[in-house]
Amino acid sequence: xxVPIEPAFLVGALVALNAVTFLLFGWDKRQARRGxxxxxxxxxxxxxxxxxxxxxxxxxRHFRHKTRKQPFVGQLHxxxxxxxxxxxxxxxxxxGSPL
Numbered sequence: 759x760x761v762p763i764e765p766a767f768l769v770g771a772l773v774a775l776n777a778v779t780f781l782l783f784g785w786d787k788r789q790a791r792r793g794x795x796x797x798x799x800x801x802x803x804x805x806x807x808x809x810x811x812x813x814x815x816x817x818x819r820h821f822r823h824k825t826r827k828q829p830f831v832g833q834l835h836x837x838x839x840x841x842x843x844x845x846x847x848x849x850x851x852x853x854g855s856p857l
Contacts, residue, residue, distance in 0.1 A: 772809050779810030783817030783824070790823070799830050803837065811838050 782805065786797040802824070806814040814834060818824055824831070 775805065775808060775810045776813030776816075779805040779813035780817040780820075783814060784821050787821040787823040799824075799827075803830070803833055806834055806837050809841075811841055 779802070782797050782802060786802065788794075789796050802814065811834070815838075818834075824834075
């Protein structure tokens with residue numbers, strides 16, 4: 759029998775993940791300005807894929823970073839769409855009516 763995940767734990771983990779994502783976008787922007795070692799785009803996208811998409815979007819707006827960089831922007835948008843669809847399917851499945 760699977761062990762249920764406590765909602766408070768899940769919320770806390772997502773808040774922490776989004777905070778880390780936000781901070782790494784800020785760090786990458788700082789490094790870009792200083793000519794230092796950058797955070798790989800794959801790592802930023804991985805954090806977004808794991809649930810840090812809100813933090814990624816907030817950081818892009820706050821730091822004005824990675825706002826026009828293609829294909830990064832397209833990949834981030836695709837991740838957001840997939841996450842919304844997955845949430846809709848999960849909600850539909852848990853309500854007893856799969857999409």
